[in-house]
Amino acid sequence: MEVIDVRTMFGSWPKRPLELSAADLASHLCGLGIAQAVTTSSMAVLYDDAAGNAETLAQCACQPSLIPAATIHPHDYLGSEGAVGALREQGFSLFRLFNRLQGFSLDLYCLRLLLADLARAGLPCIVDAVALEDAYKLARLSRDTGAALICTNLGYTFEAEIIAIAKEFPLVYYDAGRMTSPDGIALFCRDVGAHRLVYGSDYPFDDVLPSLLLLQHASVSPAELELIASGTIRELLHL
Amino acid sequence: MSLGMEKIDTHVHCGAYSVVLIRGTGFDDLTRMMERANIRIACVSHTDAVFHDMVAGNARLFSALERYPRLRGYIYVDPHRPEASLAEIEKYAGHPQAVGIKSRSEYHGLPFDCPEYLRILRAAERHGLAMLHHTFGIDVARQMAPVMRDLEMSFIVGHSGGLAYREVADLLADLPNAYFDLCSSIIERGKARAIADIVGPERLIFGTDMNLISPFWTIGMFESGGFSEAELRRIYWETPKRVLKIGTEPQRHRGTEE
Numbered sequence: 001m002e003v004i005d006v007r008t009m010f011g012s013w014p015k016r017p018l019e020l021s022a023a024d025l026a027s028h029l030c031g032l033g034i035a036q037a038v039t040t041s042s043m044a045v046l047y048d049d050a051a052g053n054a055e056t057l058a059q060c061a062c063q064p065s066l067i068p069a070a071t072i073h074p075h076d077y078l079g080s081e082g083a084v085g086a087l088r089e090q091g092f093s094l095f096r097l098f099n100r101l102q103g104f105s106l107d108l109y110c111l112r113l114l115l116a117d118l119a120r121a122g123l124p125c126i127v128d129a130v131a132l133e134d135a136y137k138l139a140r141l142s143r144d145t146g147a148a149l150i151c152t153n154l155g156y157t158f159e160a161e162i163i164a165i166a167k168e169f170p171l172v173y174y175d176a177g178r179m180t181s182p183d184g185i186a187l188f189c190r191d192v193g194a195h196r197l198v199y200g201s202d203y204p205f206d207d208v209l210p211s212l213l214l215l216q217h218a219s220v221s222p223a224e225l226e227l228i229a230s231g232t233i234r235e236l237l238h239l
Numbered sequence: 240m241s242l243g244m245e246k247i248d249t250h251v252h253c254g255a256y257s258v259v260l261i262r263g264t265g266f267d268d269l270t271r272m273m274e275r276a277n278i279r280i281a282c283v284s285h286t287d288a289v290f291h292d293m294v295a296g297n298a299r300l301f302s303a304l305e306r307y308p309r310l311r312g313y314i315y316v317d318p319h320r321p322e323a324s325l326a327e328i329e330k331y332a333g334h335p336q337a338v339g340i341k342s343r344s345e346y347h348g349l350p351f352d353c354p355e356y357l358r359i360l361r362a363a364e365r366h367g368l369a370m371l372h373h374t375f376g377i378d379v380a381r382q383m384a385p386v387m388r389d390l391e392m393s394f395i396v397g398h399s400g401g402l403a404y405r406e407v408a409d410l411l412a413d414l415p416n417a418y419f420d421l422c423s424s425i426i427e428r429g430k431a432r433a434i435a436d437i438v439g440p441e442r443l444i445f446g447t448d449m450n451l452i453s454p455f456w457t458i459g460m461f462e463s464g465g466f467s468e469a470e471l472r473r474i475y476w477e478t479p480k481r482v483l484k485i486g487t488e489p490q491r492h493r494g495t496e497e
Contacts, residue, residue, distance in 0.1 A: 018428075155424055156452065159260040180424065182272055182453045183262050203428070210426045210459030213242075217275065217455040 007200025011042030022059035119146035128153035139169035177211035194224035247479035250446025254286030288315035313341035332366040343373035351382035375401040420446030431464030
């Protein structure tokens with residue numbers, strides 16, 4: 001089964017003793033059977049999004065298994081400067097916003113503008129749901145802006161909520177790597193479909209095997225498993 | 240990878256939850272889940288007892304156990320009802336499938352070192368029962384440490400303190416009767432190895448928190464720890480068997496047992 005991990009990072013993380021090069025990230029994931037991974041440099045998250053995005057692109061160019069995800073902090077965003085279009089031209093095929101790690105609210109108007117620009121550029125965006133109500137906030141943002149959103153950082157308390165939302169909001173996708181209840185992934189596939197699920201590990205913050213084994217042993221068909229593991233994100237990114 | 244290794248799961252629930260989307264909440268659902276994860280024996284508390292009604296929940300569990308020879312039972316105890324808890328221990332301690340008591344001091348809003356818990360724990364000690372205690376955060380562990388030091392019984396530190404796993408392992412490391420299960424939503428990289436480095440792999444014990452959480456999630460944590468096959472066998476089988484005094488091998492049943 002080909003697995004594409006949509007939720008990784010490389011670089012230095014001063015809040016924990018984490019130091020991981022892009023090469024080591026690719027090597028570690030390869031050792032676990034993960035074929036490709038969406039990733040971002042920690043520099044873009046903690047220091048300078050422009051310099052960090054350049055670092056992400058440069059490192060991913062050297063690691064064919066890594067797919068670069070750009071980020072922009074909404075506090076640093078002026079739509080008139082055309083940053084989204086420029087990043088697309090540079091080769092980014094998706095964005096990731098670090099609202100949980102950077103601590104910004106999903107209610108920011110700048111965030112809404114940024115997502116609208118991403119929609120116009122045809123770029124999907126990965127965003128964390130920090131609180132349960134964030135799942136619905138993100139769904140409304142996808143509807144209002146037209147942006148395709150991949151909602152990550154879920155947990156077992158989210159499962160009924162995201163199944164209900166997914167039926168009504170077709171532009172939202174979800175990370176199955178945190179749907180930890182025994183029935184969660186299977187119930188989502190039954191009620192919505194595997195074409196709306198992707199897989200993310202949150203490496204290097206978390207171990208990979210818990211989410212990977214959770215996915216591999218979900219009570220779903222091989223075709224559904226293939227979609228979650230790689231098919232859905234392949235289609236979203238036109239890989 | 241040791242997925243094929245048979246396991247004794249020391250931290251299991253059966254029954255419904257009001258806060259989570261779960262459909263397969265019965266004993267048959269549990270045994271099917273066990274089969275898939277090579278869990279040969281599961282030590283269970285009933286969610287009715289854990290969250291709502293101790294007496295009714297314990298009755299639901301122990302009235303079903305004899306139909307499920309691969310299951311073992313925890314007697315749930317409620318410190319707000321010490322007399323009833325003592326009666327529950329007397330009622331079920333002699334049950335051939337009883338392995339221990341279980342409680343969640345934070346849920347009840349009473350400290351673990353309160354007189355009510357101490358009475359209950361002394362009764363469990365007299366009956367040779369172990370205890371699985373829900374342990375999230377350092378404050379609970381601080382209440383537990385002096386109590387555990389004074390009792391001749393084994394304690395499973397359920398969830399190993401959650402996000403505070405390093406501090407909790409440090410605090411309880413010198414208590415030889417403290418065993419650490421890893422189950423929780425928190426899967427920080429290197430968690431299993433970090434706890435093992437503090438307390439030794441012989442003090443890790445396999446517990447998954449199913450049916451709340453898929454057992455594969457927690458198995459993934461243990462499999463990430465870089466343990467040898469012998470260490471994993473100890474964590475998955477030998478330590479649970481010894482700590483919970485699971486003596487005779489249950490008859491292997493397949494398929495629906497009801």
